[in-house]
Amino acid sequence: xxxxxxxxxxxxxxxxNRATLDRQLLLxxxxxxxxxxxxxxxxxxxxxxxxxxxxxxxxxDGFAPDxxxxxxxxxxxxxxxxxxxxxxxxxxxxxxxxxxxxxPVVLRELRNFREGLAGVDLDRLAARARELxxxxxxxxxxxxxxxxxxxxxADPASLAxxxxxxxxxxxxxxxxxxxxxxxxxxxxxxRWLGRPAPPAADVEDVVRRYLAAFGPASVKDMQxxxxxxxxxxxxEGLRPRLAVFRDxxxxxxxxxxxxxxxxxxxxxxxxxxxxxxxxxxxxxxRTRVLPARHRGRTWRVNTFHRPLxxxxxxxxxxxxxxxxxxxxxxxxxxxAQRAAVAGEGERMLEVLAPGESYDLRFGTVTG
Numbered sequence: 001x002x003x004x005x006x007x008x009x010x011x012x013x014x015x016x017n018r019a020t021l022d023r024q025l026l027l028x029x030x031x032x033x034x035x036x037x038x039x040x041x042x043x044x045x046x047x048x049x050x051x052x053x054x055x056x057x058x059x060x061d062g063f064a065p066d067x068x069x070x071x072x073x074x075x076x077x078x079x080x081x082x083x084x085x086x087x088x089x090x091x092x093x094x095x096x097x098x099x100x101x102x103x104p105v106v107l108r109e110l111r112n113f114r115e116g117l118a119g120v121d122l123d124r125l126a127a128r129a130r131e132l133x134x135x136x137x138x139x140x141x142x143x144x145x146x147x148x149x150x151x152x153x154a155d156p157a158s159l160a161x162x163x164x165x166x167x168x169x170x171x172x173x174x175x176x177x178x179x180x181x182x183x184x185x186x187x188x189x190x191r192w193l194g195r196p197a198p199p200a201a202d203v204e205d206v207v208r209r210y211l212a213a214f215g216p217a218s219v220k221d222m223q224x225x226x227x228x229x230x231x232x233x234x235x236e237g238l239r240p241r242l243a244v245f246r247d248x249x250x251x252x253x254x255x256x257x258x259x260x261x262x263x264x265x266x267x268x269x270x271x272x273x274x275x276x277x278x279x280x281x282x283x284x285x286r287t288r289v290l291p292a293r294h295r296g297r298t299w300r301v302n303t304f305h306r307p308l309x310x311x312x313x314x315x316x317x318x319x320x321x322x323x324x325x326x327x328x329x330x331x332x333x334x335x336a337q338r339a340a341v342a343g344e345g346e347r348m349l350e351v352l353a354p355g356e357s358y359d360l361r362f363g364t365v366t367g
Contacts, residue, residue, distance in 0.1 A: 013247075025040075042213055050178075097200065204238055215259055316330050
């Protein structure tokens, strides 16, 4: 008689919330260095300059902006298009190894530029663009002009996008350095770091790292996080070495056996997160941090608002005006919750806006 396979334990939304917050260094601030935290989190969203700093201010004990600016200036960390074909801040080692892995994701972007690239040999374009940016860092405008002169019948903007998609281009400093200006100028990651790219990161290794930072998670969750598809085989290869759970909808979730899974009632302090924080963008089902009733409320036209976590879940959004930290609640917070939010807001401002004076204002998001 065949022995029945025991049913996988079920993890509810709060259990998933606390597990993910623990991996994300959001249940308690970590003593990790900025580069070690960036490595553990497998990169930080970095479309704009300030979000990586705000992300670490919410996660690290004793963080100050120079603790991330320094590694960027020393080329120990870089800003490069990787996961989901978006700009991320990675350690140098991860930038070199992850970009080849997600290259198919980045190349998919070119489907939107077919007309402008009609008749263009992409291999030849990549070779010429490499020559240009390795000669000296170039802005996208400079790439448009130089490549447009060689392919006059093509769309110049499409040519520059093709260069960015076919080559692993990093944004050179001072772009990304806290308190310093600088337009986006690009060169290859190999030239910037002074070493060749290694083979692409091993998929199973990246699965384990994703689970360490975002688990427990499904195959689809990881695919949402990185943009790659067909990752089922990698999870199946690891299945004997993984813990298996299910969520309340029956979706199979994988995890590292010894990874932390705190009690669902573990206290979770308020946290001010930056726009596009990967906590909210790395699962197919975001209800572990964003209650279903608030879905869509962190977005407005062409804008992703900065989320506020209260008791581990998104409870509102925040912004800085000239003179105030404005907190807009989705649901009315209690007096104790408002006091905790105020205390966390003061701490965040001490890190990111030292010496400046802001009032704290609460409001309610409608709609």
